[in-house]
Amino acid sequence: MPLRSLFVRLPVVFALLVTSSLSAQRLPKTVVPEHYQLRFTPDLGPDMAQNTFAGEETIDVKVAEPTNQVTLNAIELQLREVTITSGGRSQTATVEANEKDQMVTLKVPTPLPAGAAQIHIVFSGILNKDLRGFYSSEVDGKKIAVTQFESTDARRAFPSFDEPAMKATFDITIVAPTGDMAISNGKVISDTPGPEANQHTVKFATTPKLSTYLVAMIVGDFACVSSESEGVPIRVCAPPPGEKLGDFALSVAKFDIHYYNSYFGVPYPFGKLDLIAIPDFSAGAMENAGAITFRTAVLIIDPKSATERAKKNVAVDVTHEIAHQWFGDLVTMQWWDDVWLNEGFATWMEPKSLEAWRPQWKMSLFGVYENGRVMDQDSAEATRPIHAGAANTPDEIAQLFDGISYQKASAVLRMVETYVGEDQFRDGVRNYIHAHAYGNATAADFWSAITEATKKPVDKIMEPLVMQPGVPMVSVSARCEGQQTKVSLAQRRYYANSKMMEKPSSEIWELPVCFKSADGGRECHLLSKEKDELTLQGCQPWVFANAGGTGYYRSAYDAKLFSALQSNAETALNPAERLSLLNDEWAVVNANRGGVDDYLHLVHQFRNDHTLYAWAQIQDTLTNIDDHLLSPADGDRFHAWVRDLVTPLAHDLGWRPKTGEAENDRSLRPLVYSILGLTGRDESVLAEAEPMARKYLQGAPDAVDPSMVDVALRLGAFHGDSKLYDLYVSSLPKQSTPQAYRSLLDSLTYFQQPELITRTLDFSLSDQVRAQDTPLLLGYWKDTHPSPEVWNFVHTNWTAVAKKLTPGYYSFVQTLPAAFQCSETDRQQAAAFFHEHHVEGADLQERQALESIDDCVALKQQQGARLAKFLEQSPAEHAGAQ
Numbered sequence: 001m002p003l004r005s006l007f008v009r010l011p012v013v014f015a016l017l018v019t020s021s022l023s024a025q026r027l028p029k030t031v032v033p034e035h036y037q038l039r040f041t042p043d044l045g046p047d048m049a050q051n052t053f054a055g056e057e058t059i060d061v062k063v064a065e066p067t068n069q070v071t072l073n074a075i076e077l078q079l080r081e082v083t084i085t086s087g088g089r090s091q092t093a094t095v096e097a098n099e100k101d102q103m104v105t106l107k108v109p110t111p112l113p114a115g116a117a118q119i120h121i122v123f124s125g126i127l128n129k130d131l132r133g134f135y136s137s138e139v140d141g142k143k144i145a146v147t148q149f150e151s152t153d154a155r156r157a158f159p160s161f162d163e164p165a166m167k168a169t170f171d172i173t174i175v176a177p178t179g180d181m182a183i184s185n186g187k188v189i190s191d192t193p194g195p196e197a198n199q200h201t202v203k204f205a206t207t208p209k210l211s212t213y214l215v216a217m218i219v220g221d222f223a224c225v226s227s228e229s230e231g232v233p234i235r236v237c238a239p240p241p242g243e244k245l246g247d248f249a250l251s252v253a254k255f256d257i258h259y260y261n262s263y264f265g266v267p268y269p270f271g272k273l274d275l276i277a278i279p280d281f282s283a284g285a286m287e288n289a290g291a292i293t294f295r296t297a298v299l300i301i302d303p304k305s306a307t308e309r310a311k312k313n314v315a316v317d318v319t320h321e322i323a324h325q326w327f328g329d330l331v332t333m334q335w336w337d338d339v340w341l342n343e344g345f346a347t348w349m350e351p352k353s354l355e356a357w358r359p360q361w362k363m364s365l366f367g368v369y370e371n372g373r374v375m376d377q378d379s380a381e382a383t384r385p386i387h388a389g390a391a392n393t394p395d396e397i398a399q400l401f402d403g404i405s406y407q408k409a410s411a412v413l414r415m416v417e418t419y420v421g422e423d424q425f426r427d428g429v430r431n432y433i434h435a436h437a438y439g440n441a442t443a444a445d446f447w448s449a450i451t452e453a454t455k456k457p458v459d460k461i462m463e464p465l466v467m468q469p470g471v472p473m474v475s476v477s478a479r480c481e482g483q484q485t486k487v488s489l490a491q492r493r494y495y496a497n498s499k500m501m502e503k504p505s506s507e508i509w510e511l512p513v514c515f516k517s518a519d520g521g522r523e524c525h526l527l528s529k530e531k532d533e534l535t536l537q538g539c540q541p542w543v544f545a546n547a548g549g550t551g552y553y554r555s556a557y558d559a560k561l562f563s564a565l566q567s568n569a570e571t572a573l574n575p576a577e578r579l580s581l582l583n584d585e586w587a588v589v590n591a592n593r594g595g596v597d598d599y600l601h602l603v604h605q606f607r608n609d610h611t612l613y614a615w616a617q618i619q620d621t622l623t624n625i626d627d628h629l630l631s632p633a634d635g636d637r638f639h640a641w642v643r644d645l646v647t648p649l650a651h652d653l654g655w656r657p658k659t660g661e662a663e664n665d666r667s668l669r670p671l672v673y674s675i676l677g678l679t680g681r682d683e684s685v686l687a688e689a690e691p692m693a694r695k696y697l698q699g700a701p702d703a704v705d706p707s708m709v710d711v712a713l714r715l716g717a718f719h720g721d722s723k724l725y726d727l728y729v730s731s732l733p734k735q736s737t738p739q740a741y742r743s744l745l746d747s748l749t750y751f752q753q754p755e756l757i758t759r760t761l762d763f764s765l766s767d768q769v770r771a772q773d774t775p776l777l778l779g780y781w782k783d784t785h786p787s788p789e790v791w792n793f794v795h796t797n798w799t800a801v802a803k804k805l806t807p808g809y810y811s812f813v814q815t816l817p818a819a820f821q822c823s824e825t826d827r828q829q830a831a832a833f834f835h836e837h838h839v840e841g842a843d844l845q846e847r848q849a850l851e852s853i854d855d856c857v858a859l860k861q862q863q864g865a866r867l868a869k870f871l872e873q874s875p876a877e878h879a880g881a882q
Contacts, residue, residue, distance in 0.1 A: 033168040035060040042145040042173040051127035051136040059119040068111040073155035073162035075102045076081035086117035106523040131282035139279040144220030154212035181222040195290035209438045216288030229257035238277035256322040259353040287324030297738035308667040323349040331436040337391040337476035344409020360663040368549040372583035379496040382847035387465040395841025411552040418550045420454040420511035428453030472553040479540035516547035549576030568664040575611040596863040597870035637871040642680035672712040677715040689715035697731045713747035762791040822856040
């Protein structure tokens with residue numbers, strides 16, 4: 001998954017209250033759980049002022065040494081009865097709350113002897129609206145109760161040992177309203193009427209050992225489509241009639257079970273698999289064992305009308321969460337500081353299964369593209385190691401669900417796998433899973449297993465990559481001596497900030513650097529010191545220092561070698577390598593070790609390339625240049641250069657698919673037209689898009705090909721007036737799929753008139769927009785150009801914004817710099833804002849936000865004049881139609 005009390009003595013009801021500053025610490029290990037019996041009765045009655053739930057639990061525990069107290073996690077709960085039984089004797093416990101640490105201590109008069117004991121608690125709570133713990137949602141006037149416990153929110157649903165290493169088995173019973181479905185981690189073993197006339201009681205099979213954050217309960221009006229894979233029953237469930245659009249996700253899940261069973265050598269461990277669409281969901285998805293929950297838009301899809309991008313998004317999310325059933329659920333990290341053992345592993349597995357299922361999608365290239373994006377994040381001084389240093393409080397833990405835990409960890413795994421060999425790496429993974437199944441593991445456990453299986457120094461490679469922050473940079477030069485090529489290497493930490501690059505670097509990595517040479521040879525070298533040299537046979541005209549594009553490092557070539565690579569990139573490098581070269585060259589520009597003109601010359605060589613993710617990278621960078629590097633005087637020239645670059649490919653692709661075209665082109669087409677319209681400001685494309693969008697929304701679906709609906713809506717909005725805006729808003733409730741609704745909602749952020757921007761921002765905080773969708777509208781600046789209206793709105797309405805984004809808005813803080821121009825004045829405004837409205841737990845994100853503005857200012861100062869000169873001096877290359 002991505003991001004994201006005061007007692008008095010019995011018999012009075014005791015309530016836990018939330019505080020604004022949380023500093024939860026670790027539970028003592030004197031008492032540990034072995035088994036939970038849980039019974040929940042959610043009240044979803046229509047006439048209830050507040051949704052509530054009643055709960056009862058019995059926890060079988062093991063007492064390590066005599067004690068008269070047991071400490072658990074609990075918050076926002078009312079405890080009505082608490083007894084502890086040991087050695088045949090039951091004692092009523094008093095309850096003391098540590099509100100600050102989200103704990104309760106149960107005390108009994110006579111110490112509990114070492115051995116087995118039982119804790120029995122009757123409690124209740126509120127089905128909150130915060131999208132965490134046990135909360136309520138609603139669709140078409142019908143209420144739903146759902147859980148979201150990762151990372152530290154099981155304690156909001158039941159008193160528990162809410163730490164990942166305190167695994168136990170669970171027997172769960174749900175008393176649900178008659179007519180509502182109840183879903184949990186295990187199979188249903190009984191479903192009986194009562195205890196009240198309007199209720200039924202559903203009991204679920206005992207789970208294997210689980211961490212508390214993986215427990216799930218869903219109650220509401222759901223329907224399912226079902227199938228099976230290798231004996232595992234699979235369902236995709238949603239509020240009706242949404243389940244009718246569940247077949248695509250079901251087909252992905254069926255293949256994933258087959259693929260992962262084979263890859264891991266361990267059969268799917270949880271008996272059944274449910275994928276459940278939730279209308280209100282803070283995360284994209286959550287890997288609850290056997291009962292994965294999803295935001296509706298990333299599960300329920302109509303493949304006939306959905307774009308290729310939407311299909312890939314669903315497939316990626318389903319594949320990621322099913323991978324977690326092994327990585328995270330079967331084997332769980334010991335503590336949250338190693339959450340990458342969950343998220344990095346699942347991210348690394350995504351392209352493996354999807355390449356086998358849909359090879360035409362070329363998902364391995366997506367991994368190379370993601371490498372580049374996370375290296376951008378990791379190039380800041382304000383970054384963190386994969387293994388987190390501080391992960392004690394809920395806020396500190398929540399910060400760890402970021403690109404470092406997901407994409408960087410995945411990239412490191414992919415690099416090491418390339419170095420040791422896929423089969424050997426897989427053997428190590430299998431050994432790791434077998435050794436720690438139904439238990440917990442650390443980073444050292446993992447790399448020790450791979451080292452043992454491969455007989456290569458994986459432990460020495462992994463430790464600095466996991467424990468040190470930042471991106472390595474490998475500088476490369478080559479010379480011919482006799483009939484050999486001498487390759488000189490140097491490593492240091494890379495920063496996007498040129499001033500930081502002028503300072504010495506203390507970090508040293510053990511880097512498996514894999515070379516590709518002009519004669520087609522491939523050789524890997526373990527770079528373990530600051531400078532090194534290796535010898536290749538033959539006088540090679542060029543060498544490329546990231547064969548396959550799988551290395552997690554920046555490559556910087558001397559001028560002669562870069563020129564040779566640039567000349568041969570189109571014919572001698574494969575798509576992943578070309579993408580890696582393109583990404584590294586922009587990194588060189590950011591560090592002021594190369595020029596933006598050199599980068600744009602390289603981009604121009606991609607003008608006939610049909611590699612989807614190369615163009616995704618180009619779009620990211622061209623948008624950055626357009627938003628932050630251009631002077632007003634250079635805007636028209638740059639937009640003309642972009643049109644000249646992209647128009648031939650756009651004309652080749654056309655607005656509509658051609659018979660027999662490559663599937664890749666169906667995904668490339670909307671991306672190319674987006675660049676042409678939004679960054680190239682091509683008036684003919686914008687003019688074509690507006691009537692397409694209007695006719696589509698007026699009920700003529702054939703007005704635009706399904707693969708181009710998203711881009712037509714965005715481009716159509718770019719010059720749109722208030723009448724068109726009204727059509728977009730009035731069409732929102734009419735959308736037949738979650739993807740169509742989200743696409744149209746996102747398109748509102750492309751209207752450029754100030755009054756329409758204001759309407760969108762006001763709309764984002766209204767009751768008409770679900771909390772999960774508010775960031776989409778408030779992130780206005782992410783795909784369009786910075787505007788003062790957006791920043792002024794967020795600044796003025798921060799209290800309401802923060803409330804709507806609760807519980808976690810760390811990633812939103814990171815988007816704020818894009819609302820600013822590259823100027824010292826804007827940097828001062830951002831710093832003042834963070835000082836005035838500090839986001840609890842977002843310290844790192846705030847530092848990253850300010851640093852990104854600093855880097856932007858520096859880039860403009862260093863490269864602005866060079867860009868202007870380039871745009872003036874190369875008319876033959878970039879003379880586009882005005």
